[in-house]
Amino acid sequence: MYELAYVRPQSLTDALAMLAQDDGAQALSGGQTLMPVLRARLAMPTRLVDLARLHELAGITPAGDGIEIGAATTHHDVSTSSAVRSVLPALAGLAGGIGDAQIRHRGTIGGSIANNDPAACYPSALLALGASITTSQRTLAAQDFFTGMFSTALEPGEIVRSIRLPACDKARYIKFRNPASRFALVGVFAARLPGGYRIAITGGGNGVFRWQEAEQHLDSGGSVSAIAEERLDIGNFTGDLHGSAEYRRHIAAVTVRQAISAIT
Amino acid sequence: MTAITLNVNGASHAIDVEDRTLLVHALRDTLRLTGAHIGCDTSQCGACTVHIDGRAVKSCTVLAAQAVDSEIRTIEGLAKGADLHPMQAAFREHHGLQCGFCTPGMIMMAVDIARRHPRPDDATVRAELEGNLCRCTGYHNIVKAVIAGAAAMEGLA
């Protein structure tokens, strides 16, 4: 890790000021992705602004018929929250499968979505469920928030405050693990919302995306078994030594069928 | 260098560290608690597992400064004097270690597993150990030790 300064603001206002006054400042939440990146000297922030203990970013609260999750909520707390388990059990299941137990104890939902790793689990849930993301400046729909691999609509100095998700008991996240890293080789979040089926796929390599053709197929009464991988644009997938684009696309379709079967 | 105070195994330690110092380095190099080991640089092997505020975390993925105002527990703080913690005793009883390098992290993780799953079965233990690598044992006896240790902890509770 290169030399840097660590600061722990006492309030959100302080945190935003610290981020604003230093171009090299980097927000730090659970640090479970950032810390290995820093250890590998792949990033060189001048200071880390620790958001993990800000009360403004904490807590899971009912919001309308859904829930609102503070950005600094750990994966462990999401996975064990009775509120999440009752209104959106698939999200609890997703959170309980991120990384490993130690990582779930530190890693946060805000940190995960702000990083938008193409193999991260959370972005698929937010995109499928049509979540809204409240930042320090505005509220964004998930489809506008995730803009590509490792990229989001967040402006410099802007941070995620909370994520609002609708209740949904017809949803499922299934992850096909990379045998080495245990990240998603492919992850599928499928949900049946009042407006129809929603399917989001992560792990393809180019960032999370929705498979709208399959959604429409199901909405128009198509069968699960007829969800064909040939109709999934292979351009959404990249290959590496753990699986070619073709294999990933195949696994995505298999996993979509499994997830849809589980909710219908 | 920055002056910080770490609460480790029930004692308060005022130390000077660089801000970039990882908790595991502060424990090992500054406090000379060398039980937590470093087996990787990508936060995957779990040899450095300690408890922060009662939860197992990888101390190579936390800055020492992030752990200020928390309670840290390391492998050195598990036994009460000469009395082994039931999980330590179970690892010995079931031959859950060979070279011993991953062992402190395994045991700290195992205590956390038992806290959350008082009577874990084989599959639960194997799934919960996803973040701890061992190269010697094939995990067979570690799984047995965690199940037995959890049962022994239940008995004490």
Place this chain on the structure above:
Amino acid sequence: MNAAPSTTAKFGQSVKRVEDSRLITGNGRYVDDLLLPGQTYAAFVRSAHAHARIASIDTSSAAQMPGVVRILTGQDLVDAGLAPLPCGWNLDSVDGTPARVAVHRALATDAVRFVGEPVALVIAETRNQARDAADAVFVNYEELPTVVDLRAAIAPDAPQLHADIPQNRAFTWGIGDAAQVDAAFARASHKVGIELRNNRLVPNAMEPRAINAEWRTFDRSMTIHLTHQNPIGMRVMFMMLLGLESENHLRVVSPDVGGGFGSKAPAYPEELAVAFAARAVGRPVKWTAERTESFLTDAHGRDHITTAELALDDQGHFLAIRVHTLANFGAYVSTSNALVVSYMYATMLTGQYNIPAAHALVEGIYTNTCPVDAYRGAGRPEAAYLIERLANLAAQEIGVDQAEIRRRNFIRTFPHQTPLVYCYDSGDYEGCLDAALRLADYAGFESRRAEARARGKLRGIGLSAYVEACGIGPSRLLASLGGAGSMWESCEIRVQPAGSVEVLTGAHNHGQGHQTVYAQLVSERFGIPMDRITVIQGDTDRIQAGTGTYGSRASVGLSAAARSCDKIISKGREIVACMLGVEPDQVDFEDGIYSSAATNQTVAFAEMAHAAHAAASFPTDRIEPGLVATTFFDPPNFTYPAGVHVCEVEIDPETGVTEVVAFNAADDFGTVANPMIVEGQVHGGVTQGIGQALWENAVYDPETAQLLTASYMDYGMPRADSLPEFGLTFWPSPTPVNPLGMKGCGEAGAIGSPPAVINAVCDALGIAHMDMPASPEKIWRICRQRSEMA
């Protein structure tokens, strides 16, 4: 400190481990735990290129950085006369020319030849400062073309790694009788052939390599704390390489060592450079590898391409085997690799079978990759994998069951002289097979296969009947085959006046439980409690001599210990005879008590020990006072552990994912010292073998020669949730070659399991062969092709 029980133990019992108390409480002492007064830290500047000429190295800005003590380059080391690293084994090619061994320096001078090769060394006051300054060393490289693939490396137009080694070939070595083999093939009814790769592995001991070297100017001596499998061997080697005045000027300590698996047996460039640096700066220098450095530079394992044929008669009896192997050496010859690919590999190619004729050629080849050396099994897994794959192809060819083809060909009488130098000591291969088949419920497999098919899964079963060679010796034989080191082990036993015992062994424990097993042996022999016995190892200031631990050598060291026990007991008998006024042959010794029927008197072992030191009850002109015995045991032959592994897998044809659903093994390790510990060795070995078969694979980019699997993000380590419970049983045929009947158990799991897994995968899929690792995508493609054809 001694946490052993206050009771007497028996050799052969599952005694709980003595070493555990410190390791489970965080009181283990590994090299990185040590901080010395005046400590400095080393960081290496490593090549990002796989092949390049070093045009220049600019250390000027790095030298100005905070905390920097010294920066050393390869040229600095050469100028100071530091010798290059040695090759531990001499081989000749079939044409009689000696192997071409590339010069391997601690730090590269003219060129770099693999990614991660160390180029310069920075010594600084802190770890971070060393790393910061290493990043600021500027090396000007002129890139050269690279070669990774073995066949490409020996092609006429291949990039050449070493100017004096044409076509990158270290040697073409042969063994066996080619004419006999040709004749057997000419009259064979059937032939089966295969081409396979034995995939390259990264050993991944959980404790990374580490050294802390300290130079004392006032007496020109050095102390090195080194995580290593053979500290005594390293003392001689480092003494010579550094040009120290004598052994007495170097102490090497290997304290608790966090796993070895062969990867902590070589002499490495980094450690040599750090030791040199400690003398250069006059302060202790510590280096601990980061995991990425371990991936890049710990000697890798395996990496063969082999073509082979097996000749059969019409009944499926094996007549001859013909093998041609390309063995990847990496960029340099690591310490023992010439041995690994020759006498540890090719000699074992006939397996458990009576094959009258055999011939093998092995080409050792340089590529732009990390050097290769011994990794758990070291040659024997490659041999077992080949013959056990051929055995299954033979079963298919003849149309018999995989157990039956083995039964028809088993060696049944011992000792058995193979056509490839070695003479097997003892065994009951068919009994072992039957034991394994019972344990695995082999007879019930087809119903399990049918049940799995009903669930949409492809279930397969695979057998592997392995034999390996352990307890290497005698030294004279090894020297005649090209060995540069001796193969005995020593054990000194010192009995103190109050009856406590120190056991000093030159073997080294890095997870095997020596502290327990040696104490068990001595406790039984002397009839004294475990807590009276201390086992001392790993420190050249305390150990007289030894050769370390590798090659499942516990039998050698324990045999030395047993002989030393006998010497102590025998001397005790003479002393007690004097005490009781009888002849020595009138003194019995049992369960810690000397007794004489002639006088009806008894003397406890501790009383005898006291008398030996008091020296008042016997004539010291005839019997020396004191009670110390030393044995150097040079084994008269290798031992040949063997066994049968049975693996069952289930494959999901839709995803190609393989699950190992059952794994059972029956092993012949001869006498078993401590079943709990031995089973643990098998668990670990089998897991590494399953890892090789299904997930582990070190992959270099074919164009750039960058290591693509340089972390746990990309290298598939076995984890707890990817493995089954193991079922084990022992089927011992004690060996006659050592006094304990032990054969060794440390590597067997990793030798027997890969072919069992791949045989099971091939059985499930109904295919002839698939290279390791049997990855989901490879399997999916086969399944898809089949469903398209159907």
